[in-house]
Each structure stands twice: as structure tokens, then as C-alpha cells.
Amino acid sequence: MLDVYGEKFSNRLLLGSAQYPSPAILSESIKQSQSQIVTVSLRRESGGDLAGQAFWQIIQDLKLKVLPNTAGCYTVKEAVTTAHMAREVFNTDWVKLEVIGEEDTLQPNVFELVEAARILVEDGFKVFPYTTDDLIVAEKLLQAGCEVLMPWGAPIGSGRGLNNPYALKTMRSHFPDTPLIVDAGIGVPSHASQAMEMGFDAVLLNTAVAGAGDPVAMAKAFNLAIEAGLLAFEADPIDARDMAEPSTPMMGKAFLS
Amino acid sequence: MKIFLNGMQTQVDHTELEAVLVQLGYQDVTIATAINGDFVPLSQRKHTQINEGDKLEVLAPMQGG
Amino acid sequence: MSMKVNIVGAGVAGLSLAWQLAQQGIEVEMFERGSKVGEKACSWFAGGMLAPWCEAENAEPVVLEYGKASLVWWQNALGEDFVDAKGTLVFAQQRDKKELKRFARRTHGYEVVGHDVIASLEPDLASQYQEALFFKNEAHLDPRKALIRLSEVVQKLGVKIHFEQEIEPEDLLPEKVVDCRGFNGAKALEGLRPVKGEMLLVKTNEISLSRPVRLLHPRIPLYVVPRDNQNFMIGATMIENGHGNQFSVRSMLELLGSAYALHPSFAEAEIIEMGVDLRPAFIDNLPRVERKNQIWRINGLYRHGYLLAPYMAKLAADSIINDKDEIEKLADFKLKEDRA
Numbered sequence: 001m002l003d004v005y006g007e008k009f010s011n012r013l014l015l016g017s018a019q020y021p022s023p024a025i026l027s028e029s030i031k032q033s034q035s036q037i038v039t040v041s042l043r044r045e046s047g048g049d050l051a052g053q054a055f056w057q058i059i060q061d062l063k064l065k066v067l068p069n070t071a072g073c074y075t076v077k078e079a080v081t082t083a084h085m086a087r088e089v090f091n092t093d094w095v096k097l098e099v100i101g102e103e104d105t106l107q108p109n110v111f112e113l114v115e116a117a118r119i120l121v122e123d124g125f126k127v128f129p130y131t132t133d134d135l136i137v138a139e140k141l142l143q144a145g146c147e148v149l150m151p152w153g154a155p156i157g158s159g160r161g162l163n164n165p166y167a168l169k170t171m172r173s174h175f176p177d178t179p180l181i182v183d184a185g186i187g188v189p190s191h192a193s194q195a196m197e198m199g200f201d202a203v204l205l206n207t208a209v210a211g212a213g214d215p216v217a218m219a220k221a222f223n224l225a226i227e228a229g230l231l232a233f234e235a236d237p238i239d240a241r242d243m244a245e246p247s248t249p250m251m252g253k254a255f256l257s
Numbered sequence: 258m259k260i261f262l263n264g265m266q267t268q269v270d271h272t273e274l275e276a277v278l279v280q281l282g283y284q285d286v287t288i289a290t291a292i293n294g295d296f297v298p299l300s301q302r303k304h305t306q307i308n309e310g311d312k313l314e315v316l317a318p319m320q321g322g
Numbered sequence: 323m324s325m326k327v328n329i330v331g332a333g334v335a336g337l338s339l340a341w342q343l344a345q346q347g348i349e350v351e352m353f354e355r356g357s358k359v360g361e362k363a364c365s366w367f368a369g370g371m372l373a374p375w376c377e378a379e380n381a382e383p384v385v386l387e388y389g390k391a392s393l394v395w396w397q398n399a400l401g402e403d404f405v406d407a408k409g410t411l412v413f414a415q416q417r418d419k420k421e422l423k424r425f426a427r428r429t430h431g432y433e434v435v436g437h438d439v440i441a442s443l444e445p446d447l448a449s450q451y452q453e454a455l456f457f458k459n460e461a462h463l464d465p466r467k468a469l470i471r472l473s474e475v476v477q478k479l480g481v482k483i484h485f486e487q488e489i490e491p492e493d494l495l496p497e498k499v500v501d502c503r504g505f506n507g508a509k510a511l512e513g514l515r516p517v518k519g520e521m522l523l524v525k526t527n528e529i530s531l532s533r534p535v536r537l538l539h540p541r542i543p544l545y546v547v548p549r550d551n552q553n554f555m556i557g558a559t560m561i562e563n564g565h566g567n568q569f570s571v572r573s574m575l576e577l578l579g580s581a582y583a584l585h586p587s588f589a590e591a592e593i594i595e596m597g598v599d600l601r602p603a604f605i606d607n608l609p610r611v612e613r614k615n616q617i618w619r620i621n622g623l624y625r626h627g628y629l630l631a632p633y634m635a636k637l638a639a640d641s642i643i644n645d646k647d648e649i650e651k652l653a654d655f656k657l658k659e660d661r662a
Contacts (some may be wrong), residue, residue, distance in 0.1 A: 016322030021380040022314030023515075024606035024654055026320070041321025044314065045261040045288055046566055052317025053293035054515045055562070056287055058605070059318065069321045077294060084296035085316050156322070157540075215426045309331060320562060 002202050004148050004179050005126040007065070007092070009036045012196070013226050014067065014181065015219070016206020023217050024166060027058050027201055033091075033209065033219035037065045039096055067128060069096040074109070079116040083125060095120060096150070096183075097205075098130045106156040110137040114144055121145030130183050133167035135174055139240065142178065149178055154185025157207045161191035165198070172199045191216075191224030195238065196229025224228065258309040275302040277313070288317050324484075325349065327642060328494045329502055332483055333363030334465070334627040335620045336502035337472045338635035341399050344479035346643065350532040355488040360466055361475045364504050365627045367521050367549050367597040369557050370465035371534050372396065372629055374456045375412050375431035382608055384652045385626060388633040393461050395632035397517075400463070400471050408533040409458040411444060413451050415583060421538035423520070425455065432457045445516060446529045450585060462534050464549055465628060491617050498642060501619040505602040511612070511621055516600035520573045521557035521623070523549070523595035528587035537584045544580035552595065556581050560625070569596045601625055611638045618642060 002009040015035040020026035030038055040059060045052045054066045059066060068086035073079040076099065083095045099116055102136050103107030108131055117127045121144055141149060151171055154160035162168055163185065172180060182195040183204040194204045201225055212218035259266055262281060269277045274290065274297060290297045291314040297305050307313060325348045329336045340350045356362035374389030385387035396405050412432070414422035426434070428452075433456040439456065441448035473483060491499040501507050508514040528534075531548040547555040559573045575578060581588040604622040609630050612619045618641065620634050641649045 016320075018320035020320075022382075022603075022605065022607040022654075027605075030282045034277075039321050041319045042289065042316040043319035045283075045286075045317035046263065046315075052288075052319055053286055054513060054605075055320060056318035071321055081291055081296050082316075085291060088296075088299055089287055089316070089318060144276045210322075213312060265568065 002179070004128075004201075007114065009065070011036045011223070011226075012202040012230060013192075013223055014039065014183075014202055014204035015209065016204070017055075018206055019210035021210075023055065023058050026210075027062065028088045029209055029215045029219040030062055032216050032223070034223045035064070035219075037067050038062070039067045039069050039204065039206070040090065041069050041071050042082060042089060065091050065094070066092060067094050067096050068092065069130075070098050071167055072100065074100055074112075076112050076116045076119065079112070080119050080123075083116075083120050084123070087125065093124055094126050094128065096128045096130060108132060108152070110134065113137075114140045114201070116143040117141055117146055128181070133164055133171050135171060138171065138175065142175075147179070148181060150181045152166060152184045153182045153191065156184045159187030159208060159211075160185050160186050161187050162194055165194070168195070168200070169198055175201035189221045192222055193225040193229035193232070196226055199233050202226075260307060260310065261312045263313070265316060272306050272308070273303065274305040274307050274313075277307055278302065278314070278315070281315075283315060286317070288315050290315055325643070326497055328353065328491075328497055328499045330489055330491050330494070331357060331363075331502035331504065331507070332359060332473065333502065333504055334365035334368070334469065334631045335504070335623060335634065336500070337469060337476060338399075338631040339347070339500055339502060339620065340476040340481045341479070341535075341636055342632075342635040342639040343474060343642070344476050344481050346499070346639070348643070350481040350484040352476075352487050353489045353494075354483060358488050359483075360469045362506075363469065364519075364599040364601060364632075365465055365469060367519065367599045368465040368625075368627050369521070369532065369545055369555060370468065370628055371410065371465045371545065371547060372405070372461040372463065373457065373534065374629060375429055375460060376410055376412065376536065377626065377629065378430075378477070379425055379428045381626070382606065382652070382654050383518075384608065384654075385393045385630065388652070389626065389629040390459075392629050392632045396463060396468065396628070398483065399475060399632075401470060404468065404471065405461050405463050406533065407459075407461040409443075409456055409586050410460040410534050410536060411440070411447075412455040412538065413447070413453075413584070414538040418539055422453065422455065425538055429455075429457075431459060443533070444531055444535065446531065447585060449517070460534075462547055463628065468628070490618075491608040495616055497616070499617050500638060500642070501617060501621070504621065504623070505600045507619065507621060508602065511604075511619060513605050513618060514602050514621060515562075515604075517603050517624065518559065518561040519557065519599060519601055520559040520561075520569050520577070521597045522574075522577055522581075522593060523553055523554060523555055524581070524588065525551070525553050525593035525594050526587060526591035526607070528590055529585055535584065539578055539580055539583075542576045542579065542580060544584065546581060546584060554581075554588075554591070556588075558625075568597045569598050577600075606654040608654060609634050610651065611641065611649045613649060615642055 014037045070082040071081040099112040154163040181202040186205040360366035374386045378386040491501040603624040609622040
């Protein structure tokens with residue numbers, strides 16, 4: 001079971017709700033992914049058309065845990081205010097804390113991130129920080145009161161998979177007891193499997209499903225891959241070797257030459 | 258008086274935030290509000306004054322990753 | 323046939339239905355809140371592309387299936403010359419080549435063309451692009467001329483159009499009424515949401531195009547459609563949760579940036595119009611015809627007004643004329659497939 005902030009989930013895929021071809025496909029993709037946690041966001045709403053209400057109805061009907069993000073925030077103040085607004089709207093103290101530092105890579109600004117995390121934890125939030133694979137930043141986030149870390153696989157939306165598997169493995173070894181969720185950069189199910197095989201607790205992704213030609217089928221594929229990766233990790237995979245090792249027993253082999 | 262609603266200049270007839278929201282068509286909907294970058298909780302909307310030129314942000318649920 | 327039908331809303335949905343009904347000798351009266359054709363219609367800002375193969379990239383397959391027939395429908399209604407059946411060219415910049423590959427994987431009905439074909443089809447783009455997808459069965463029309471012409475055609479067939487008449491469909495009962503008001507009629511339809519679109523009209527003599535051109539881009543795919551007098555329509559943004567009638571700086575930057583990327587000569591173009599409106603869309607982004615007693619509603623045409631209004635008009639007309647309660651619901655094949 002995935003255990004974060006005292007809540008348990010049998011599924012280890014956290015799915016984003018943006019960029020689907022239609023709201024109907026969004027809804028069906030979430031169902032097929034078996035995901036129990038869905039990320040959402042906040043945007044300006046005009047009094048005339050109240051467009052956000054229809055989306056919210058769709059998400060509510062799915063009866064899942066929502067994880068609001070602070071996407072698009074560049075400063076501590078923006079992120080903290082957005083988190084407060086999200087807590088009220090979505091009625092949850094969970095927040096995926098994103099403080100972006102730079103537009104081309106959407107890299108987290110880890111300095112602002114740590115400060116925002118500290119303030120939000122003090123305000124009673126359960127913070128899911130979107131961070132890099134830097135161990136010192138990770139330490140600071142834990143000191144700030146985060147009980148889960150979400151290192152990037154690769155830049156948001158890039159679909160490159162795990163850019164630095166070594167750093168992610170190091171992070172896993174360094175924080176054996178902290179729930180670690182790979183967030184962003186996943187392109188195909190094997191990337192998600194790889195993260196799970198390394199012992200990560202869960203994977204958060206969006207574009208890889210929403211941007212697929214058939215998002216519903218891809219959602220299902222990710223669910224299977226994450227399940228497979230987790231099973232593999234729990235089964236304790238063999239180590240890679242340089243030389244061959246016969247898999248068929250040699251004892252009792254006939255001498256026929 | 259004129260305020261900025263989500264960045265757009267808008268004429269409102271009230272000074273109390275709750276009344277302003279009703280006037281602008283946000284009745285019984287899921288939204289959160291901030292004035293000049295500071296969050297204003299639901300419970301405070303009745304007691305919060307809005308002044309000429311204030312920046313009012315009204316946010317609602319939206320797709321996100 | 324002695325039957326009378328009222329239509330509220332004279333945009334592409336309303337006028338298509340009026341033509342469909344008037345063709346069959348039915349008396350039609352239309353009520354439009356604008357003071358002239360198109361003034362308050364979302365379809366005034368459309369690209370006017372009859373491009374079902376391109377749209378199939380992320381639309382439901384039914385959009386392709388029914389969209390194909392729209393070309394002939396428009397030719398029948400407006401005259402063959404009215405529709406430009408010259409195909410669509412799809413490009414991507416060198417650094418976005420993957421986008422072109424992806425688009426090719428997810429569509430069909432095109433051929434991959436190289437420099438020579440590009441040079442013969444659109445000489446002004448030949449120096450910029452070595453490769454393109456050519457959807458030769460696609461077409462386009464000028465949506466503004468089309469709406470005006472269609473309004474003239476239906477009036478010749480005896481349809482009365484009353485302008486500046488903002489009217490609720492219920493006010494016209496017990497006569498038959500069809501609500502074709504687009505997002506303005508959202509209150510009567512559960513789940514109809516607005517998807518904001520912004521478009522530009524620019525004018526330049528520096529470049530000539532004879533068919534719609536699409537430029538793929540990971541963030542904002544763009545199309546440029548040539549119009550009369552060296553005008554070009556540049557579109558269009560797709561903003562969920564979109565509101566208001568303001569054209570944002572971000573959208574302007576994206577649209578003009580992409581147009582400039584398509585061809586640098588757009589840098590010198592004169593901006594002659596900025597258009598903004600809300601596309602009505604249902605949860606599956608497919609249009610619907612609904613009936614409740616003597617009120618029919620055609621809505622949810624999303625970004626497929628000119629492409630699907632003809633089919634929706636046929637569906638509605640069939641239900642009205644033959645008093646059918648069962649109306650085909652456009653199937654969301656992508657969802658319905660057995661995935662067990």
C-alpha cells in the first residue's frame with residue numbers, strides 16, 4: 001500500500017487531469033488507470049459562464065482523492081496564496097507544491113520551494129513538493145516538515161523518462177523510509193516501471209497519458225506497468241552480470257561426444 | 258467604483274466582498290478569492306471590504322498536472 | 323408539406339437547419355439576436371476549414387465519418403464554386419519534426435510531399451519547408467461569405483429571418499421550435515461548457531497562399547487560412563475555462579509568433595481584426611440534437627461548426643419532419659470500444 005500522510009492507497013499511479021482531448025476521455029482515462037489520486041489546479045473563473053464548475057463536477061463524480069497543484073507559481077507568495085485558495089476550493093489540506101524557476105525547463109526553484117514548504121507546513125498543509133533529485137534540497141524539504149518527496153524524472157511534459165537514474169537510485173537509498181514519488185518527465189509505461197523497480201513508491205504523470213493517441217488505452221497501460229514494476233521490486237530482481245551464466249542445470253548432463 | 262476582477266476593470270456597486278461576488282454572478286459556486294494577492298477565506302467574505310482599484314482574483318477548479 | 327418550424331439563432335447551426343427544412347418545402351421563421359448575419363455568431367470567427375482528416379488527429383472518429391459529407395453539402399447549398407477544394411498542407415518547423423511524425427501517425431488520407439510538390443502547391447513556402455503532409459481531399463470556405471450566402475439562399479426559399487430578436491424558445495410554443503443559440507443557449511443544456519477561441523485577421527501582400535496551412539507546434543498548433551484581398555485568418559486558441567471577450571497578450575504572442583515562424587513575411591502584415599468567442603462543447607466535444615416535446619436543440623458544435631452543422635441539420639430535420647423521438651447520438655467510439 002502507498003502510505004502518504006497517514007492515508008493508504010492500493011494504486012500507485014497519480015494522474016494529472018490536463019490536456020485530454022475531451023472531458024469524457026479524461027474521465028474514462030482516470031477510470032481505466034485505476035488511479036486513486038488525481039491532480040487538479042485553479043484558474044480564473046468569470047461570473048458569466050462559470051466554466052470551472054463543469055470540470056469540478058466531473059472530478060467529484062469520480063470520488064477520488066484530489067491533489068491540487070500550484071502550477072505556474074514563480075514565488076513563495078504566489079504559491080502560498082494559491083495553496084490556501086486550493087485548500088478552500090477542494091476541501092483538502094494536500095497540496096502539490098510547484099514553484100517554478102525557469103520557463104524553458106520548468107525547473108523547480110528549490111530555494112523558494114523550501115521556503116514555501118516551510119510556511120505551508122506551519123499552516124497545516126500536507127505538502128507534496130515537486131523537486132529535483134538534489135539530496136540536500138530533499139533534506140531541507142524534510143526538515144521543513146514534508147513527509148513525502150516528488151523528484152523529477154525529467155522536465156515537465158518532456159517525456160524523456162528518468163534522466164538521471166543514478167541520482168534517483170541514490171535518493172532512494174538515502175531516504176529509505178520517506179515516500180518518494182517520481183513526478184514529471186515520464187513518456188512511456190516502461191519509464192514508470194523503471195521507477196517502481198528502483199523502489200519508488202509511486203509515479204505522477206499527465207502528458208504521457210493525455211497526449212497519447214488513445215489516452216484511455218495508455219492509462220490502462222501505465223496502470224499495468226506500475227503494478228508490474230512494483231511486483232518486480234518486491235520480488236527482489238537479480239543483479240546484472242558481465243558474463244553469461246547457464247540457466248539450465250548442468251548436473252547430470254549426458255556426454256554424447 | 259471600479260475594481261480589477263481577474264485583471265479586468267469591472268464596475269461594482271458594493272464594498273463588501275460577499276455582495277460584490279453576488280453582483281458579479283458568483284452565487285452558490287465553488288470558488289476561492291484573493292484581494293491584492295492575499296487569500297480571503299469564505300468565512301471572511303462578509304467582513305472584507307473591497308476598495309477602489311483593488312485587484313480581486315476569483316479562482317475555480319481547473320485541469321492540472 | 324404544411325408544417326411550420328421556428329429557429330432561434332441564425333449562426334451556422336440555425337442556417338444549415340433552415341436550408342435543410344426549406345429545401346423540403348417547410349415554412350421556416352428565424353429569430354436572431356444580432357442586427358445582421360454573423361454579428362453575434364460564434365461561427366463568424368471560424369476558420370471555415372472542411373478538414374475532417376486533420377481534425378481526426380484528436381477528435382472522435384465520428385467527426386471524420388460525418389465531416390466528410392459536409393463538403394458536398396456546402397457545394398449543394400451554396401454552389402460548387404463556393405467551396406475551395408484544394409486540400410490542406412501541414413508543416414512543422416525543423417526542430418518540431420517529431421510533431422509532424424506524430425501527426426502523420428495519428429491521421430490518414432494524406433501523402434507525404436517534398437520540396438517540389440510544396441513548391442508547386444504553395445510557392446511562397448517552398449524555401450522554408452522540405453517536407454509536408456498534403457491532405458488533398460480537404461477543403462475550405464470563407465465562413466463569413468458562407469453565412470451571408472446561406473442566409474440569402476434560405477430567404478429565397480421563403481425563410482423569414484427576424485433580426486434583433488432575442489427570444490426564448492419557450493415563447494414560441496406551441497409551434498415547433500429549434501434552439502440553435504450556441505453557448506448563449508447553455509442554460510437549457512446540462513454540461514455545455516465554453517471553450518474560448520481567439521483568432522486574428524491580418525493583411526499582407528508579401529505572401530500568397532491558396533489553401534489552409536497548419537503549423538504543428540508542441541504548445542499551440544496554428545492554422546492560417548487565406549481569404550480574399552490578401553487577408554489571412556490566423557487561428558485559433560483553445561482555452562478551457564475561457565471567459566470574457568478579451569484577447570489576451572499571451573494568445574496574441576503565441577498566434578503571431580507561430581505565424582511569423584510559418585513565414586517571416588507575416589511580420590510585416592497589418593492586423594485588421596481580433597476576434598474572440600466561446601465555442602459551445604459537451605463533455606465528449608461532440609454535437610447533439612436533443613428533443614423535448616416541441617423544442618429541439620442543436621448545440622455543442624465545438625470547433626466543428628462548418629464540418630458538422632450539415633449532419634446535425636439532417637438529424638434534426640428528420641426528427642422534426644417525421645416526428646421522431648429517437649435521435650442518433652453521435653458515438654464516442656474512442657470510449658465505447660470494448661476495453662475489457
